[in-house]
Amino acid sequence: MSTILIADDSKFMRLHLKQTLLSHDKHEIIEASDGKEAIHLYKEYSPDLVILDITMKHMDGLTALKEIMGIDHHALVVMCSAMGTKYNVIESLQLGAADFIAKPNFDGLINVLDELERGE
Numbered sequence: 001m002s003t004i005l006i007a008d009d010s011k012f013m014r015l016h017l018k019q020t021l022l023s024h025d026k027h028e029i030i031e032a033s034d035g036k037e038a039i040h041l042y043k044e045y046s047p048d049l050v051i052l053d054i055t056m057k058h059m060d061g062l063t064a065l066k067e068i069m070g071i072d073h074h075a076l077v078v079m080c081s082a083m084g085t086k087y088n089v090i091e092s093l094q095l096g097a098a099d100f101i102a103k104p105n106f107d108g109l110i111n112v113l114d115e116l117e118r119g120e
Contacts, residue, residue, distance in 0.1 A: 002048035003028045007038035007064065008080070009056040013103070017051060017080070020106050024113055033057075035064030042068050042075070049112070052097075054081035054088055062091060069096040078112055
């Protein structure tokens with residue numbers, strides 16, 4: 001069983017992502033409502049996968065991504081945002097994100113989970 005951290009300021013979106021993840025397999029899900037909380041929970045739990053929204057209060061996802069990658073440059077982080085602009089995608093990947101998924105199309109997330117389970 002893997003541990004997954006979901007960071008999104010929308011409670012509805014966290015619930016939707018959680019249901020998507022749990023429908024695929026059993027995972028321990030940890031939730032954060034902003035980037036600052038995501039960093040704190042990353043330090044505490046060292047999750048196998050982090051799903052970060054970009055636009056959040058208190059600290060955005062790109063800033064949180066930089067911090068998490070600074071803590072653990074092997075962290076598996078997937079950016080997940082409705083703001084799928086070319087800039088956001090390129091910036092996310094350059095900062096170390098493994099993938100970028102545009103909301104609400106979470107089909108690609110299942111592929112990331114499959115890779116995680118295979119240890120890729």
